Amino acid sequence: MRTVYLDYAATTPVAPEVMKRMEPYFSEKYGNASSLHSLGREAKRALEESRAAVAAFLKADPSEIVFTSGATEANNLAVKGTAMANRTKGKHVITSRIEHPCVMESCRWLEKQGFEVTYLPVDGNGLVDPAALEKAVRKDTILVSIMHANNEIGTVEPVKELAAVCQKKGVAFHTDAVQAYGKVPLSMDGVSMLSASGHKIYGPKGVGILFAKSGTRLEPLMSGGGHERGFRSGTENVAGAVGFAAATELMRKEMATEAERQTKLRDALIKSMLSVPESRLNGHATKRLPNNTNFSFAYIEGESLILRLDDAGVMASTGSACSSPKLEPSHVLLALGLPHALAHGSLRMTLGRTTMRQDVDYVAGVLPGIVEDLRKISPFGKGRR
DSSP, X not given: OOOEEOBTTTOOOOOHHHHHHHTHHHHTSOOOTTOOSHHHHHHHHHHHHHHHHHHHHHTOOGGGEEEESSHHHHHHIIIIIHHHHTTTTOOEEEEETTOOHHHHHHHHHHHHTTOEEEEEOOOTTSOOOHXXXXXXXXXXXXXXXXXXXXXXXXBBOOHHHHHHHHHHHTOEEEEEOTTTTTTSOOOOTTOSEEEEEGGGTTSOSSOEEEEEOTTOOOOOSSOXXXXXXXXXXXXXXXXXXXXXXXXXXXXXXHHHHHHHHHHHHHHHHHHXXXXXXTEEEOSOSSSBOTTEEEXXXXXXXXXXXXXXXXXXXXXXXXXXXXXXXXXXXXXXXXXXXXXXXHHHTEEEEEOOTTOOHHHHHHHHHHHHHHHHHHHHTOTTSGGGO
């Protein structure tokens, strides 16, 4: 049986060239970057070289890159840290209804601390309207956090226009760029903060970054020795930082060619899936990530579809990997206006560096039959007609 991995939005394998760069820092070059001896200085050099490499990719200053344990921490630091550091100026935060759970939960935490959060709606394709953002900004607004591209439906947001609104209003703008980083060109104009994650770009798990533009006020989430400009105390993950930088370099080299290649595969997959009766594409048809597809199939549950596909050797997901154990409709799909029953039948298939046309053809061959079988036993009524 053929095995096809189509869950690259959830995680990616560490690329061999990335692993090779990391290996010495687990055993030979294991110094603490805060130590003064030669091993420590060697680790410090590797850390700062990695920081500089990431900064160069973002066209930023190295001092503006904060290494974290991942994007969840980076997003928490951006949202909570900015709000708490600027609470004397105002207590109003704006985000969208389709953000990743770590941003949504951070905003809910702020509400418990007395902040007011506006959750902007999206249109049927998942796009935030810059005009709606401008209307929502108030005198007491201190932060806007809107993702660069959605992790479930792949829609790429008008970040340049959204950031321009914030810049005009003098409000800090944060974007969760976890899915966009290394896949599409990033818009940095007017961006105060940007989050990214290593394991989404063929780097290691357990490392991420927060770009925090010089002058950005942040209150640290953790107290300690003042590492990472005082924003993130704790012994630095040198191997992780090296891996993140190596993965960034890999993505920089391949981004244009892989985006073109994966877009062709994506569109072929979309065409074949939409040939299934009563199916729909979720997210914008063209303003979407090169590697992302998301579908809804009427009358079936996404969880059953995932398990049947897995039996056929195809690994995919129902949406965000952070939410997959929850047997409830995606908040993203509900925000698009999908009814609960249709949102339950969603399937996210995301492509990567090793995805080939044969993989797409294999899925196109097995999925229609699985959908038909599931509809025959569907509790939603189709199979009982």
